[in-house]
Structure formats: structure tokens, C-alpha cells
Amino acid sequence: MTVGIEHYITVSILLFSLGLLGVIVRRNLLVIYMGLELMLNAANLALVAFSRFNNDLDGQVFVFFIITVAAAEVAVGLALIVALYRKRRTAHVEDLTLMKL
Amino acid sequence: MAQLPDILFYVFGFLTLACGFLVVLNPFSTNPVTSAMFLVLTIASLAGLFVLLHAFFLAAVQILVYAGAVMVLFLFVIMLLDLPAEEKRKVRTAWVILGVISVGGIVAISLRALAQSAPVSEQTPALEGSTIPLGRLLFTQYLLPFEIISLLLLVAMVGVILLSKKDLK
């Protein structure tokens, strides 16, 4: 059986869900953040695959944007986590429940 | 009779997912460093898949930017904060189950959708993700988003400086 677009998308979906699962079940902010990166990467994979099989480059350009944005987001996010850690000495989400209800 | 690219797809695909799984749920270690390392591996495997898809430039970018820059940033922060291994606290299995159920739902629906409406693909994909056409597209049709991305990076820069500056005031 030849590997087609479905295979790539299946991998992409599974990777996406792994990332999502990470966000949901992990409690360390950094790991949660890694989960988010996984989700973005899953999207990247899907885009590249589609780009290939749709035979145009738009998808790849989009991936380029996503990677850049992800980098920017990571930078801001990590800075934020660091600032928080300095203040609160924790990266556990369960410790971040000042505001609720 | 499987061809080489197909075999490679299975190899990289498996690697991607397995490493991805270990990022998220490593049964042996909850240390963020481990997660980060497996994330690097995931990204690398993804780059492999990109190559299989003839997206050579992106594969390079993936390695350089992601594995190189972003993940280094992650590790740097982990080291900087000297984070201990994650939760010593009780793992709430109920929580995990709930999470798995909802995620599983999404996966199930997505896969079913995929199965029901398989995307039509060209039989002979001829696209080459090389630098020149990509660059041309980026600086013509996609010029505006590209410029906005630069703005975004500026914002991120300002933000990072503001958030991590040691002295207040």
C-alpha cells in the first residue's frame, strides 16, 4: 500500500492529540508549553503534506509563518514563565489559582 | 512491495509519534528535561517527514529554528530555573482518564472525518519545496504577512525584555 496523504494526516492528527493530551494532563508549565509546540508541529506536518499533494507552495509558506510565530510565542511565553517563577517559585499550574470562581 | 520512501515514512512517523508520546507521558521520568529532549527528537523526525514530502527548505528551518533555537531556549530556561522533576504530588488518574476521553473524542471524530472524506491528492506530486520558489512566493504574494511577522517579532522582543528585565523601574 502506497503512503498517501491520509497517512500523513493520520500522523498529524495523532501528534496533535498527543500535544493536546500533554496540555491537559501535565502540570508543569514548561511541559504544557511543549505540548502546545507539538500541536503546532502537527499542523505543520499537515500543511506540508497537503502542500505536497495539492501541488502548490501556499502550505509551505504558511508553515514558515507558523514556525516564526511559534518562536515568538515561545520567547514571550518562556519570559513570562521565568517572571512568574521568580515571583512565585513554581511552575506548577496548581499553584496558580489565585483567581477562580 | 514497499518502496523506500514509504518505509521511511513509517519509520519517521513512528518515531515522531513515539517521541511525542514520551514528551507528554514519559512513564520513566517526569523531568522536564527529558520531555524537552524527546521534543527535540520529535522535531527531528518531523524534519525527516518534511524531507520525504520534498519540503527541503522547511526541513532545514525545522531543524535550525525549532531544534536549534526554540528547544535550546526551552532547555536554557529549564536549567535556569533549575526545575526539579515534576510533580511528586499524587497523579490524579481520574483526571488523566477524563483528558484521554475528551482527546480521544476529538481524535475519533477527526479520524472518522478523514476516513469519510479522504482528500483528493494528485497522483504524481511534483512539487519541490526548494528555496527559490518559496522565497519568491514569500516576497510577492505573502509579503504583507511576512512584514507583519517582523512586527510580531519586534513585539515579542519588547515583551521579553519587559518581562524578564531584572530591575523594576
Next chain:
Amino acid sequence: MSTLTYIVGWPLLGALVLAFVPRTFRVVIRAVALAATFVTAVLALKVFVHFAGAPVSPAGFRFEQQSNWIPAIAISYHVGVDGLNVGLVLMGAVVAFAAACASWEIKDRHKEFYILLLLMTGGILGAFASLDLFLFYFFHELALVPTFIMIGVWGRGLQKNYATFQITLYLSLGALIALAGLILLYIQSGANTFDIPALTSYLRQTPMASRSQQLIFPLLLFGFGILVSLWPFHTWAPLGYGSAPTPTAMLHAGVIKKFGLYGLIRVALPMLPGAAQDWAATLSWLALGNLLYCGWVAMRQKDFNWLLGYSSVSHMGFVFLGIATLNIVGVTGAVLVMVAHGFLAALTFGLAGYIYQQTGTLELENLGGLLRRLPFIGTALVMAAFAGCGLPGFANFAGEVTVLFGAWKAFRLPTICAAWAALIVGAVYMLRAIRSLLQGPLPDKWSEVTDTPGLWRKLPFAVLLACLIAFGFFPRLLTDKIQPDAGRVVQAVKTDRTVVQSSPDGQPPSGLARN
């Protein structure tokens, strides 16, 4: 510009002026408020007197004015009066003046109070004068909101907060349901206008589908009904009036409450004739809920203001009954009762407010023998009580008896129960109140209670009583104006009567039951 515009405009202008008067100028503030309401009342009287001679539009309206407002969705500033609302405008203006006079009891934040009072006045008069569905609703809300604030800020009693919230939420609910009904009316009529005369005539030419009518009528009935404390949506009324400052209770119970009834007559009946017929029987029983049930509840009240609140709810039953008759006698009577009850409610709440001011309580058990200390207030209260239980000579009687005559033609049992409520139940609780408040020995603690010191403070009560008596003696002043337009409304309902066979005069069907 139409005189009506001035009638609506003066109080609003007064409110605006007051906003710029420093709060220390108490006398000026009061004078401005009184002047604005007085001028309004005089203008309303002028409209009332010149009604017959004024030029009439084809749709039957006088003193009309129509100007563009929101042309984008066919909403215009359109005011005018016909027989149905000319009395209400007059009543509203007079009661507003009386309420402004009675506002002497407000001691703190008087500036804000008068501003709100004037807003209320302008709003409700605008609502009565409006000939555009949107404007109609808009003005009413303008009048309603100050009520909430006034009860909240200047209210009294232990349940003040609960009362404020309940009345706010309850009445807003009613208003919004009615709004939904009005919007649907606009949409499903297909006339693409909010203009009441235009819409009415359009719907007479091309009546709405039965399904639409059945959808919209209940919305209007219960939306407006909540605003008028239709049983069983009435519990806000005694609670609210029990906690409201006197002028607010006067204006709300007297005037603003009539909005919903007016809406039913002006909008629901002529525009939704088929549904009106189907709902008439139900409405007549709900009206009994007001008349009889609330009358009974009133019998058990221990606080005079609560008693008045239930009594006011009970009286609304007459109007509902009159509307449910769908004949000219009943509808005319309903309008008559609306006007009469406006004066009466304002009067009773005003008097109760005075007594509260003097004694600090309205618990019936604590009071007694006050007539001796309060000859004027007491006498006025006795007269008001009798007007309340339908004594001839007061306007209420004319209205109630007309309603009963109309109702008798439409249905038997509800009318009998209504007559029982009117003659017996009403008298029981009113006389009981008089007995407990004014008669019997005077407890020592009330020996310092004093009657109204001057003419000025008697004025509001005197004016209201005078109106009650004037219309009681000469109801034709009103009925001659109301009748043609009530006829128009009834005609609109009747012409749609396709299922119910038209019956010869004097031998009506035994009830307008569902077919």
C-alpha cells in the same frame, strides 16, 4: 409642533434644567419640578378640552405630529391622541403634578428625585401619546427605570432591597416579552413599519396568519400583563408599592401601570383580532384571578400599603375583564376604569404616604381613630376608599359598571364573580382598612399626629379627588371621546370574526370560548 410634543417635552426639559441647578437651591428645584408638571397638566387639559374641535386624521387621531427619527428601520417620532389615550394623557399629567406636589416628603437627594420624577412623567406621557410601536416602548422604559431607582434609593421598609430587585427584574421581564411581541408584530405583519396607524390599517386589509397571531398575542398579553400585574404575575405590585416612596407609588400604580393595558387595547386587540377572540375567555378568567383572588388576599393584609397594592392589582381585573369582552361597552369601560383608577391609585397611595409620614407605620393593628387627628386626610381617605369599592359619584363606578354591562353581554359566570368581587370583596377590605385606620379609639401615641398644615399640601389630594368626582359625575366627558375609538378597535376585532357567527344584538353567545 403638536401640543403633545410639548406635553412630553416639558418634563424632560425640566429634568435637563434641574441637572444644572445646584443641589443647595432646594426651593428652585422644587419650583422647577412643580412648574414643569403644572404646565404639562395645563397643556394636557387643553388637549382634552379642545379634543372635539381638533382636526382629525383619517385614522382618527388628533394633535398629530410625525417626524423622521430612525428612517433606517421605519421608526418615526409619531404622536397623536384619540379617545383611547386622551384621557390617559390628562390623567398622567394630573397625577404627575400631584406626585410632584406630594414629593415634599422627600428629604434627601431631592434634586435627583425630582429629575427622576420628571423623567418618569415625560416618559409615560410620551408612551401614552406615541403612535409608533418603538417609540411607545421606548418611552415606557424611560418611565420605568426611574421607578426602580426611586424604590432603591428612597424606598422604605425592611424589604426595600428585595422589592427593588424583584420589581426591576419582574417588570423588565414583562417589558422584554412585550418587546419581543412587538418586534414579531412588526416582522410578521409584513407591513415594514412600526407606525401604529399604518400598521393597524395594513393589518385590517391583510390580517396576519392565524399561526402568527397565536404566537404574538400571548407574548403581548403576558408581557403587558406582567406590567399590569395580571394574575398570577402580580406579586411584585404589593411588594413594590409597599416599599416605594409615595410619589413613585402614585405615579407607578396610577399611571405607568396603565401602559400595559393601553398596549393591549391599542395594539393587541386591533392588530391580532383572531387571537384576541381565542384568548378572550382565558383572559376573563385571569381577570377574575385579579378581581376575586387578589381581593381575598387584600382582605388578609396587615399593612395598609400592601392592602392598597393588592387592591390596585384587584382593580386591574376590571380592565382585563373589559378588554376580554371585546365589545364596545366593555372596552370603553376598560378605558374609563384605567383613567379612574389612575386618579384613585395616586390618591390612595398619596394619602397612605401622608399617614406613614406622620406615624412611621402603616400596620393596621397599630393604628386607629386617626380621623380625629386628620380630618382632611381622613375624609379624603374615606372618599378614596369608597371610590375604591365602586361608589357612584366617583369615576370608578362609571367605569366598573360599564365594564360589567359589557361583560354581561359576553359571559355570565365571570361577570357574576366580578360583580361579587366589586361589590362585596372590595368593600370588605376597604371598610376594614377605614375601620382600623380612622375609626375606633385613638391610641395615645398618635395624639401628636397632625393634619396637612396648609392649602399647598392639600392641593394634590384635592386635585385628584376633584378629577375623580368630575369624571364620576360627568363620565360622558370621557366616554364620548372613548367610544368612537373603542368602536374602531372592536370593529377591527369583530370583522375578523369568521368562525364565530355574528349574533343578533341583545342575544350574545354565552361566551367567547375557543372554537
Next chain:
Amino acid sequence: MNVSLLNHEWFVIALALVILLLDLWLPAKAKPRLGHVAALGIVLILVYSVFWVKAQPGQTLYAFGQMYALDPLALFFKRFFLVATLVVLVMSVEFAGSLESGVAEYYALVLFALAGMLFAASANHFALLFVSLELITVTFYILTSFQRARLTSLEAGVKYLVIGGLSTGFTVFGIALVYGISRKLDFGGLATASAQLTGNKLFLLGLLLVMVGLGFKIAAFPFQIWAPDVYQGAPSPTTAFLAVGSKAAGFALLLRVLFIAVPAVTLHWSKLLIMVSAVTILYGNVCALPQRNLKRLFGYSSIAHAGYMLLGVAALSATGQSAVLFYLTGYLFTVLGAFTVICLVMTQVEGEDITALGGLYQRAPLLAVTMTLAMVSLGGIPPLAGFFGKFLLFKAALARGASEPAYYWLVLIAIFGVIISLYYYFGVIRAIFWGKEPQLTPIRASTPVTISLYACALGMLLLGIFPNWLLNAASDAVKGLG
């Protein structure tokens, strides 16, 4: 290609850069005043926008291929964002004392976010949608956690970051699927392509995931979860900007995607939109009921208002769309007026409990009146903007009821929601007028803030009493929508 079509954006970016540069040379004491400079700049841009930029109803001008579209809808939103930013900037100046560092950067970031919104308003391509959305979101991460001495601010930032990242993930994945199936990323192409794809599950899945991202932006159920915490924790001007600007950007994109990119699909989505709208209204209002923290209250209330506006979207008609625009405009004046007051009050009183408003009427009548008007307007009571907005929304939804009775239920639920909301809005008013009076020092408001307060109050009244012009503008704006 006509680059001058993007003048709004260029000017705003230039202004932001100027502010950043001026920051380098200005003495620390003068830095807060930069906000006024920025505001002045916005005023000039607004003047430019109103007097020099014209857009014919139903006609669209494109730039950068089909990437960027300038049509009346875009222009409407651009002016909307400019006004919102103006008020937020003025507000920020008052708030500057509470920012530990980087006052000038704060202004610049607000302007960058504005640039993102301006781009979003014109987005006609998923790439532009994505980057402008990200520009807004990332900027807001920073704006939210700006008071990094306050733990709540940081916490809010983290929460916004994680949930925002999540929604970005969904959006991107959705875009990938949409692209994969339809082979199109530009809205024009998508509109034609999507007509054949209304039954394609994967395509619909992609679109729904894009909707998740937009739903997050406007805080619609079930993606509203972040709103209360972030609203509460963020600095007040940020919250205001979040409530108005970010939400409006979400709606601008929502309208564009639903009615320009995939109108054929949207036609089948009335059930979903009705459902989401109804639950959002109920959730926001019911949860706000026991709320005592003012900003958190606004968080819940903003969820509810997103629900009302979704009601207009759900109507799937031009009247519904224009009603959304009208409502948004009213909401702008109302919420910004309220937040200006909160800003001024909260800098003086510790804690954000409603009781902090006690005695406000004695301390600052103008603030009290503005706040009251805002509450009344949010409650949907005439003669204020909120009422007319709700009137239009209800009208639009009811108009569709004849063919789909679910709309009747939706309106009924909305009415119920309004009633509930009156309870807590009046609770605020009660605190203002007859709450306990913790202190009676008068609150001094600078001239610009006073002006902006008057403008907000006037805006609420004007839209309520003379809504015609805006109504016309709004219906012109939606002429190009499907």
C-alpha cells in the same frame, strides 16, 4: 498595487515606533504623557480616516493580491478600533502610576495590538488572518502580564498564554485542513470552493477548528473559560482593550470567515450558532450573578455580551450582521466608559470588590453617572445604546423565527439572560449610590479622561436616541457580506 490602501496600518505602526523611540530620550517623569501623544496621533489618524478614506458600499478594494481587502466593513472596524484604542490610551495614562516599568512600551504595545486589529479587519486570506490574530494575541500576552509585580497579573498572563496557545493550535490545524481540502487560503477562492464542500467532513472539521480559535477570541461558550480570570488579573486598561478591541477583532474575523469565506457552509450552521449563542448568554449571566469582584464581573458579563452578539451572527442575515456592528459600537462606549471609571477608582482603592464603588457619587459625580449609564446600557434599557443594540439583535433573530422556531427560543433565553444581568448591573448601581462610603476623598480626573468620559456617556446616549446614522453605516458595512 495600491499600498496607500493600508495607510491606517502604516500610520499606526509609525506612531508606535515613534513612541518607542521617544521613550529613549524622554525623562522618566514625562513618559506617562507619551500616552497623550499617542492618543493625539490616533485622533489624527481618525481624522484622516473619516475625511479622506471612503469606501463604497458593496465594493471592495484589494491590496497585496487578494490578501488585504478594504471595504466598508473593514473601514467600519478600523474606525472602531481606532476609537477604542484612543479611549484605552487615555485610560492608560491614568493607570501609568500602577505600571512598574515600561510605560512607553505599554503604549507602543497597545498600538501594535491596534495594528494587528486593523490588519485583522481587512484580512481576506488565512495567512493574514493568522498573523494578525497572532500579533494581537501575543501582544495581549504581554499587556496582560504587564504588572509583573502583581502575581495576579502574571497568573492571568500565563492562563491567557496557555489557553491562547491551545486555541492557536486548533486554529492552525483547522486552517491546515481547510487548505488541504479546498486548496485555497484566500477567502475569495474559498467562497467558490466551499460551495462544493459543504458535505466534506474533513473540510467542516477544519472550519470548526478555525471557529474554535475565533470563539476563543470572542469568549464564546465553550471557549470562554479563560475570560473571567484574565479579565480580573490583567491591568484595567488591558482588560478594557481585551473586552472591546480583541473581542471586536474576533467578531470582525468571524463575520469575514463566515460570510465571505464560507457563506455556503454557514447556511447550515444556524443550529450551532443558536446553540452556542444561547449557552453563552446563559453561562455569562448566570455565573456573573454571585460575583463580587468588579473586573471579574465584567469578565462574565463580556461572555454574556458575546452571546448576544452571536445571536446577531446566528440570524444569518444582513440585519443580524448590522445589528452586531451596532451592538459592538454601543458596547465600545459602554465598556470603555465603565473601565475608565474602574481605572480611576481602583488606583485609589485597594481591592476590586464592588463595594469599592461605595460613595462614588459623592466623590466624583461624573464617574458615578458614567458608570450608571454604562450599567443601564449594558442592561439594555432605553434610551441608551445597549437597548437599541439588543432591539436590533432581537429583531434580526425574530425575523428568522418563522422558518426556524429555534430562534424564538433563543430570544427567550436572551430575554432571560437580560433579566439576570439586570440583577447584577443594578447591584453595581446600588453600590455607587447607596453603598457604604469607605472614603470620601474626591477623585480627580485629568482633562483628557474627563473628555473621554463625556464622550463615552455621549456615545451611549447618542446611539440610543439617534441611532440612525450608525444604523445606516452598519448596514452599508455589511452589504458585501454573504
Next chain:
Amino acid sequence: MSIALIPWVVLFLPLAAAVLITLFTGKNRELSAGLSIFAVVAGFGLALLLTGVNHWQTSIETTTDWLSVGDLNVEFGLRIDSLSTLMLLIVTGVASVIHVYSWGYMKGDAGFSRFFACLSLFTFSMLGIVLANNFIQLFIFWELVGVSSYLLIGFWYQRAPAADAGKKAFLTNRIGDFGFLLGILTVWVNLGSLNFGVLAQKLGADPQALGATATIAALLIFCGAVGKSAQFPLHVWLPDAMEGPTPVSALIHAATMVAAGVYMLCRVFFLLNTTALSVIAWVGGLTALLAALIAVQQNDIKRILAYSTLSQLGYMVMGVGLYAPGPAMFHLTTHAFFKALLFLGAGSVILALHHEQDIWKMGGLRHRMPVTYWTFLVGTLALAGVLPLSGFYSKDALLGAAMEQHAYGLFILGVIVAVLTSFYMFRLVFVVFGAQKRSETAGHAHESPPVIVIPLRILAVFSIIGGVIGVENVLAAHFGSTRTLGLVGQVIAPFADAPIAASLGLLAAGVGFFGAYSLYRGAQSDPLPGRLSVMARWMRDRFYFDELYEATVIRLHDFLAAIAAWIDRWIIAGAAVRGVHGTTEIVGRLLREVQTGNIQTYAFLFALGVALVLLFMLK
């Protein structure tokens, strides 16, 4: 002055007086009284003038529209015919006398002006009933007399019994009015008019016009009379009404208002059919008997007279029921004179004894108050039906009517009542005026001033001659007979027409007198309770009607009210309104528990939301 104008003036003079007193002359007592007296005396004068000019002949009707809506046309019109003229004369005449008397009786009372204002209001209302030409107007004034009566009974409002009595009177009357109004509605719906003349014409043309509703309509209208004229079973208010000042009792609760029911029945006699009339007759008879029995065992001077009034009203109603409206009106006329006289006499006694009303604390007043005594005696004789006083003639006419209709049961009943009447009245006279004083105050009593005594004398004269001054002729003419008798004819008429009735009537008076004479002459306490035991107690306790009503009607209504109040408080305001409110609040509190503040939860809910949306759309 046009004749047609006269009744209008007569009607509105008292109203003007009432308004003027209320608004302006409240402080000036003499002026108030003067105004009031002038209004009624002038009315009497004008009524005489009207009679003189009109000679009972033509009927005049002047109307104006009061209310006109659709097919409901309510006139405000005055109808002058012989019936109303007669009643006009009685009302203004008796009222004039009593107004004057009141000046003396009420002297020194704090509410002097108020009293006259109310009295004038009453006169106005009563005249309105008399002159009304249609049902609604009649009903209007019907209600107004009810109110005036309420105000006057409760005149001393600070005394709880007075205030309660007023309330009771009004409410009981209202029950009657309830039926009355329904009757009016029935008549209107079926005949399309409210005007008496028009109605009479329509029924004359087609006696079956009312169809099946004829009886029910008639009985409903009779309800009004039952209330106003205090017939069984609504008679309970009248004795209590004696809490009012005595002139009020005389004018309202003896001479005029309570007679309005009878007047009304005569006015609408054309509406009443056979079935209804027999019911009416028996109700009247029963009332007469019951009241007479009760009167025998009362000890309060005014209550005795009140029950006597009830009894006599029963007579009149019975008369109407026996197709004898003329005799009924005749009795009404004579009764107005002698019952007013008796009440005023009683008032004189009460005043002399400083408001002592227990007859067993009186005694021996014959010598101390001679004028009062003699006039009271005249009244008693007239009431007992002793020849040739007025009472004899009118009562005989009623008994004769019973004979004529072959209603022997009612006839016997009438005779028994006559015996009882004579008995309790002479009992009263013997106990109050005979024997010795039984208390100190009785010993110090002395004759009342002229302003009180002169009215007594005037009324005494009319009580004597009232039977033979032509009243019967007028009535006969009105009700369709052409018989006119001269003075002598009138004197001997009873014996000429119905000798058995006349002689039995006289015999009854004699039996009653001797019974009273034997039992009460010189008695210090009532001997009857000992002899009649249980019966006497029942009579004294008024056959427990008040208690019965207390236990049934009032309790039932209170019960309904309590239930309604309970439902209102706990079900509607409580469960429904507060319930919705509370539930919403609770839901809010529960729902926001979702907002745990934990990012993990948020992420989970977010994902769950996505899953749900996808499930909803793509399932």
C-alpha cells in the same frame, strides 16, 4: 319656573348644602345646620308646590344622557308621577321635621357640622332614589344612601360598636346590591333598556319579553330590596344600625331609607311575575313574624323599635307580594310618620336620660315628660293599628289584600304579627312611661326643649290623620284603579271593603294590649323569660342569625381569603417567584465552580468544548 325644573332643584339643594358644609362652613355650626335645614325645608316647600301645580296628574320625565356607550344608554332623568310625588313629600316632609329635631338633639356634639353634611347627603341620595327614572340611576342613589347610612351609623366613629355597625350595614346591603345589579344586567340584556317607562312599555306589549329569565330577574332585583329594607335573611344589619344617633335611626332606619326597598318594588312592579311575587310575599311575611317575635324580648328601646320597623317592612313587602303595591305604599307612608315619631320620642327619652337606652332603667316618665309620653302613645296606637289612627287603615289595607288574594296563610300570619306588634309596643310604653323610676337618671329626667318637642307634635298629628288624607286615592290612581274616596269614604273604607280583616285587625290590637297590660303594668323586671324559657332566650338572642352568619358566610369568606393569601405568599410569591430567583442564583454558584482557576481544568474544558462542538456538528 318650569315645573320640570322643580324636581331638579329639590334634588340638588341638599347636595349643595352638603358640599357647602363640607368645604366652607364646617367651622360655623349654626350656619351648617341652617344650610342643611333650609335645603330640605325648601325642598319640602317645592314638593308641595309641585303637588299643588301638578295635582298628582301628569307624569313628567326630564332626562339627560349620563353615559352612553354602544347599546348601553344610561340616562340621568327625573320622573315625576304620583308615586314619586308622594314619596317626595314623605321624604322631604319627614326629613324636614327630623332635621329640625336634630338641631336640638345633636347640640354640643363635636361633629355637629359633619352630621348635617351627612344628613344632607342622605337626603340628596334618598331623593335621587325617589326621582330616578331608570335602573342605573336608581342603583347609583341606592348605593349613595348606603354610604350615607354607613357614615351616619358610624357617626360616632370612635366608638367601636358604632364603627362596626356601620360596616356591617354597608356590607350586608352590598350583598343585596350584588343581586340587584345582576338583576339589572339581566333586564338590560334581555330588554335593551334601563328606563322604567320604556321597560314598562316593552313588557306591556310583550309580557313574555323576559322569557325564561323573568323570575330570576325579578328575584335578583328583589335582592336589592331585601338588603335595603332589611328583609330576611339580610335583616341583621338594621338592629345594629341603632348605634347611630337617634335622628338618623328615625329618618333613615325607620321612615325613609329602609322603605326604599318597598318603594323600589312598587316602582318596578311591572317586572315582577307571579312566582317572584309569591316568594316576595312569603319573605315579607316571614320577616314580619320573626322580627315581631324578637322585638318582644328586646330591652333596648331603640332595638325594640328597630325590630318593629323590620316587622312593619315585612308587612309592606308582603303587601307587594300580594299584588298590593298600593296598600304597601300606603303603609309605608303611615309608617314613616308614626315610626319617625316613635324614634324621635325614644330619642327624647334617651336624651333626657343621658343616653340610657335600657328600658328597665327607665320608668315613670309619664309625668316627667308629658309631651313625649302623649306623642309616643299616639305613635304606639298608630303602630298597633287602633282605629282611627293611620296605622289601622294601612295595616287593614294589607290584611284586606291578603284576603283578596285568598292567601289565608299570610293573612293569619299578618294577624299574629299584629297581635305581637301591639304587645311589644304596649310593653314598651308600660315599662318606660308607666310604673316607677327604676334608676336615678330616670328620676331626674325632664321634658325636652321645644326644638325637639315640636317635631314630635307635628308627627303625632300626621300619625293620627295619615290614614284619611287621601294617600290611598293617590296610590290607587297610580296603580290603575279609578276609585276615589272622600274623607268619610276613607274613614269607613276598611269596614266596607273587608270587614273581617278590619275587625280581626282591631281585635289583634286589643289582644296585644291586654297581654302587655297584664304582664307589664308596674312590672320591675321582665316576667316573660320565666314563662317562655328557651323560646324567650331565642327571641332575645335574635334567633342566632348573627351567629349563624358569623359561622357560615363570614367564616367562609375569611377561609377563602386565608387560602388565597397563603397561596399568594407561599406558592406564587414564594415558590414561583423566589424559587426562580433562588434557583438561578444557586445554578450560578454551582456553575462557577467550574472556574477552578486551574489551567489544567481550563485546558480540559476547552478540549471538551471542542469535542462537544465537533460531536454536535459532525456526528
